[in-house]
Amino acid sequence: MTPLLMELGAERVASHTESGGRAAGWGRPAIAGEVDLTHGRILYLEDVSVSFDGFKAINKLSLDIAPGELRCIIGPNGAGKTTMMDIITGKTRPDAGTVYFGSTIDLLRHTEAEIAQMGIGRKFQKPTVFEQLTVFENLELALKTDKGVKASMFFRLRSEQGDRLAHVLHTIHLAGSEHRLAGNLSHGQKQWLEIGMLLMQDPKLLLLDEPVAGMTDEETVRTAELFLTLKGQHSLVVVEHDMSFIRRICEVVTVLCDGSVLAQGTLDEVQSDERVIEVYLGR
Numbered sequence: 001m002t003p004l005l006m007e008l009g010a011e012r013v014a015s016h017t018e019s020g021g022r023a024a025g026w027g028r029p030a031i032a033g034e035v036d037l038t039h040g041r042i043l044y045l046e047d048v049s050v051s052f053d054g055f056k057a058i059n060k061l062s063l064d065i066a067p068g069e070l071r072c073i074i075g076p077n078g079a080g081k082t083t084m085m086d087i088i089t090g091k092t093r094p095d096a097g098t099v100y101f102g103s104t105i106d107l108l109r110h111t112e113a114e115i116a117q118m119g120i121g122r123k124f125q126k127p128t129v130f131e132q133l134t135v136f137e138n139l140e141l142a143l144k145t146d147k148g149v150k151a152s153m154f155f156r157l158r159s160e161q162g163d164r165l166a167h168v169l170h171t172i173h174l175a176g177s178e179h180r181l182a183g184n185l186s187h188g189q190k191q192w193l194e195i196g197m198l199l200m201q202d203p204k205l206l207l208l209d210e211p212v213a214g215m216t217d218e219e220t221v222r223t224a225e226l227f228l229t230l231k232g233q234h235s236l237v238v239v240e241h242d243m244s245f246i247r248r249i250c251e252v253v254t255v256l257c258d259g260s261v262l263a264q265g266t267l268d269e270v271q272s273d274e275r276v277i278e279v280y281l282g283r
């Protein structure tokens with residue numbers, strides 16, 4: 001998909017707005033709350049660059065993700081993986097390039113909070129659950145989009161939200177543990193709980209930074225199962241260094257180096273690529 005095709009998508013949306021004109025529709029989903037997947041891409045980056053004090057952390061990076069895809073991103077330290085996620089989530093603004101969510105939403109025109117609300121969830125490496133609350137309360141809290149004290153006090157789970165919470169508990173392997181304090185969970189369980197908190201918001205795209213770092217082998221295997229369950233219903237972009245984990249979950253692996261894509265293909269393909277061996281795997 002080219003930026004031109006997406007601009008046409010944006011124009012199509014604009015032509016359906018009351019006030020008309022392109023500016024009115026630019027950056028809006030075709031239907032409120034929905035991402036326009038007309039062009040078969042949920043995320044699209046083209047020629048994205050960002051420099052910090054003259055150093056190009058991201059250098060003409062182009063990448064696209066299909067709806068429901070599970071993509072792994074690997075690469076040496078400093079390759080730009082975290083910076084790429086910062087750009088997608090609106091934390092860092094690139095100096096140049098195009099970043100689209102679906103065919104019509106220009107993410108560079110939105111704030112970090114708006115991007116999260118549109119359905120892009122991010123999980124950082126370290127779990128940040130509320131340790132003094134139970135598993136259930138953590139998941140419940142994730143539903144409270146209005147964080148005002150009054151709104152929180154009067155918040156009650158509606159039945160469909162209760163159903164979702166039960167479904168998420170099951171998905172993250174914590175059914176039966178809902179009354180345990182999050183602080184008493186294992187490291188792996190805390191990671192799953194945090195993923196569950198993201199799932200409560202029903203994100204369309206999930207960005208996960210080193211999700212299995214520090215996990216036991218068994219937890220790593222169960223996390224792979226979890227991700228395979230999520231694939232299809234959500235799009236996932238996973239930054240990881242654990243090759244055995246990647247082998248379990250990934251069809252396509254993208255290798256970043258010096259802020260752009262060095263190689264892309266199956267894990268076997270990228271593992272046998274001389275350039276990848278030199279900069280990353282062979283070290």
Ligand SMILES: Nc1ncnc2c1ncn2[C@@H]1O[C@H](COP(=O)(O)OP(=O)(O)OP(=O)(O)O)[C@@H](O)[C@H]1O
Binds near residue numbers: 075077079080082083
């Ligand atoms: N805010 C910033 N200011 C200055 N330099 C930065 C900033 N953010 C990132 N960088 C630099 O940009 C480069 C890319 O960093 P980034 O953290 O994105 O790499 P990474 O691939 O995530 O690495 P790692 O695997 O170590 O997490 C690094 O050289 C880093 O020092």
